[in-house]
Each structure stands twice: as structure tokens, then as C-alpha cells.
Amino acid sequence: MMIMMLETKSETKLQKRICQVVLDQFDKQYSKELGESWNSVREVLIAPQCWQYAALLNKFSNSSEVEDNLHLKGYHLLFPETSSFKCYIRSIPGRFPAQRHRAGKLKEYYLLNAASLLAVMALEVENGEKVLDMCAAPGGKSIATLQCAWPGLLLSNECDNLRLHWLKQTLESFIPESVMNIVTLSQWDGRQIGNLQPERFDKVLVDAPCSNDRSWLFSSDIQQATLRLAQRKLLSAVQIELLR
Numbered sequence: 506m507m508i509m510m511l512e513t514k515s516e517t518k519l520q521k522r523i524c525q526v527v528l529d530q531f532d533k534q535y536s537k538e539l540g541e542s543w544n545s546v547r548e549v550l551i552a553p554q555c556w557q558y559a560a561l562l563n564k565f566s567n568s569s570e571v572e573d574n575l576h577l578k579g580y581h582l583l584f585p586e587t588s589s590f591k592c593y594i595r596s597i598p599g600r601f602p603a604q605r606h607r608a609g610k611l612k613e614y615y616l617l618n619a620a621s622l623l624a625v626m627a628l629e630v631e632n633g634e635k636v637l638d639m640c641a642a643p644g645g646k647s648i649a650t651l652q653c654a655w656p657g658l659l660l661s662n663e664c665d666n667l668r669l670h671w672l673k674q675t676l677e678s679f680i681p682e683s684v685m686n687i688v689t690l691s692q693w694d695g696r697q698i699g700n701l702q703p704e705r706f707d708k709v710l711v712d713a714p715c716s717n718d719r720s721w722l723f724s725s726d727i728q729q730a731t732l733r734l735a736q737r738k739l740l741s742a743v744q745i746e747l748l749r
């Protein structure tokens with residue numbers, strides 16, 4: 506009886522609560538923008554248990570134990586063995602547990618939406634190239650870039666103080682010190698880098714700030730969520746400025 510109560514309690518804890526103000530706004534905006542398709546998008550958006558996460562293995566910290574575990578749980582490689590990325594996905598939705606920080610040890614995998622890798626693949630970074638990751642926190646694409654090439658320089662930039670700290674921690678958890686010497690962190694407004702450092706980079710990745718719909722939909726702070734709904738209208742202007 507006690508065990509059942511505990512299980513129900515932890516299940517309830519795992520269930521995220523939808524912020525109704527945000528959902529109402531999405532219904533209004535996206536039914537206009539997406540028409541019929543909004544119904545199927547909405548269905549997935551409100552069901553975190555359907556969200557799919559992939560595990561990108563860290564080549565700097567290989568572990569056959571993790572791979573065995575992934576296979577046991579029904580995961581398979583997304584790309585052929587010859588690819589630069591060892592990324593595991595599975596058709597059943599769900600999430601492989603995130604790895605905790607272990608002092609002095611690199612993390613073995615990074616959880617992400619596999620579609621995030623497309624931007625890095627499209628960049629086709631060659632060894633020795635100078636690369637700018639303009640909006641880099643929390644660091645998924647910087648880590649992915651370092652899985653597929655040895656850039657001459659990777660400048661991981663993030664304008665937000667707290668997120669820059671998060672970025673630094675992520676990089677330190679995945680990249681060995683010997684490789685960190687090709688990585689530089691900076692805190693510029695991405696809109697100014699082009700003027701400050703013209704022609705410095707061979708490739709630039711701009712993962713511009715997005716509306717972050719999934720997190721705001723489950724926000725527990727209605728005031729913050731409402732403020733954010735108003736701010737998201739300004740996002741497209743920032744995105745365009747970052748691309749210029």
C-alpha cells in the first residue's frame with residue numbers, strides 16, 4: 506500500500522502541468538498560422554511523454570557499457586557506423602536518464618533532439634577551420650561540432666551571463682582539457698560580432714534564440730509566462746539581426 510502511494514506520488518511529480526494562458530495563446534496563434542496541422546502538433550506538444558530524445562555519444566569518453574544499456578532499452582544508431590556522430594534513438598518515445606556530474610570524469614553522452622544535429626552536419630566543418638557558434642548555450646551544437654572535426658578554433662559565444670556559465674559547465678563536462686585549448690568562450694551580443702571581427706571565421710553557426718514553446722507551456726509561473734508571450738513577438742527581429 507505504502508509502495509503504491511509512493512509510486513503514484515512520484516508519477517504525479519513527473520507529470521508536467523500545462524500553463525493554460527500559454528496554451529490559449531498558442532491555440533489562437535498557431536491555428537491561424539498552421540491551420541489543420543495545428544491539431545497534430547498540439548497533440549505532441551502537450552504530451553511530454555511523446556517527446557523524443559536522442560543520446561549523442563561523446564567520442565572523448567567512450568563507454569561500451571552505455572551502448573549496451575542503450576541497446577537493451579531498444580535504442581539503435583541513427584546514422585551509419587562510418588558517420589562522425591554516434592547518435593542513438595528509438596521509435597518508442599521516452600528519455601534515457603541524464604548523466605550526473607562526476608568529478609574528474611567526462612560525461613559519456615548528451616541528450617538532445619536528433620534534429621539539432623542537422624545544423625551541425627550542414628556546416629560541414631573541416632579540420633583546421635575557424636568556427637563561430639554565435640548563440641551557443643547550453644552547448645549542444647558546440648559539443649556536436651567537436652565530435653565531427655578538429656577546428657583550428659571554436660568560439661562558443663553566449664550573451665546571457667547565467668547561460669554562459671551553463672555553457673562553460675557543459676563544455677567542461679564533455680570536452681577534455683587537451684581539446685579545450687581550441688575552444689574559446691565569449692560573451693558578446695552576436696549582432697556585433699560581424700563588425701568586431703570581420704572575416705575572422707570560416708564557418709558561423711547561428712542557432713538564434715527561439716520561442717521555447719515547450720518550456721513556457723509547462724511554466725508554473727503565470728506572470729513570467731505571460732511576460733514571455735509578449736516578448737516572443739520581438740524574437741523575429743532579433744533573429745534577423747543576428748543573421749545580418
Ligand SMILES: C[S@@+](CC[C@H](N)C(=O)[O-])C[C@H]1O[C@@H](n2cnc3c(N)ncnc32)[C@H](O)[C@@H]1O
Binds near residue numbers: 641643662664694715
Ligand atoms: C536556441 S538557444 C541555443 C542552443 C545551443 N545552440 C545548443 O545547441 O545548445 C539560443 C541562445 O542564444 C542566446 N542569445 C539570444 N540573443 C543573443 C544575442 N544577441 N547574442 C548572442 N546570443 C544570444 C540565448 O541566450 C540562448 O542561449
